[in-house]
Amino acid sequence: AQSVTQPDIHITVSEGASLELRCNYSYGATPYLFWYVQSPGQGLQLLLKYFSGDTLVQGIKGFEAEFKRSQSSFNLRKPSVHWSDAAEYFCAVGAKTSYDKVIFGPGTSLSVIP
């Protein structure tokens, strides 16, 4: 069965600073990886996804993530954080089995200091 860990419960960065959110997964086969963002009181929105091919994927709002198979990681990055990026970020892994199961990590809460 697949699982996801996000080592950082909460991160605080200054506006304009760079950001990296960590994600590690456990899955026996090639994973399908996602990052979702949840703003206060709102639903989950897909930021980006990795299925295959280029291990560096670009997403919306200036985010990118890099898949590193050797480290079982899929870290999310942004070169310059905006105050509006303050939210909860969830890494998720999908399993290509007989059905499409998606498991979410515990989340990392991001605060941005003006």
Next chain:
Amino acid sequence: EAGVAQSPRYKIIEKRQSVAFWCNPISGHATLYWYQQILGQGPKLLIQFQNNGVVDDSQLPKDRFSAERLKGVDSTLKIQPAKLEDSAVYLCASSLSWRNTGELFFGEGSRLTVL
């Protein structure tokens, strides 16, 4: 295109009472998911439907939770009787096929408070 609709948005009940949540997925989406999100945690998959059949309910507390998806369209999640630890946001999501589209589409959730 209309999104995933959920109701009610908020519900407050006392323990041992029952509650039901409704979800209407995006038209044409064959896969429907119910997730439970406890405050400060990630969404936990409760049950997954493919059309009107259950493909995964391994995390569903079947002694108190039940769900159905009649006719493969909308779905209802029921809790009876509710416990304090059921206080959470219940998220419904749908997908045409995430392997093709790469995305689950989520509703805004139904927030349950059990007193």
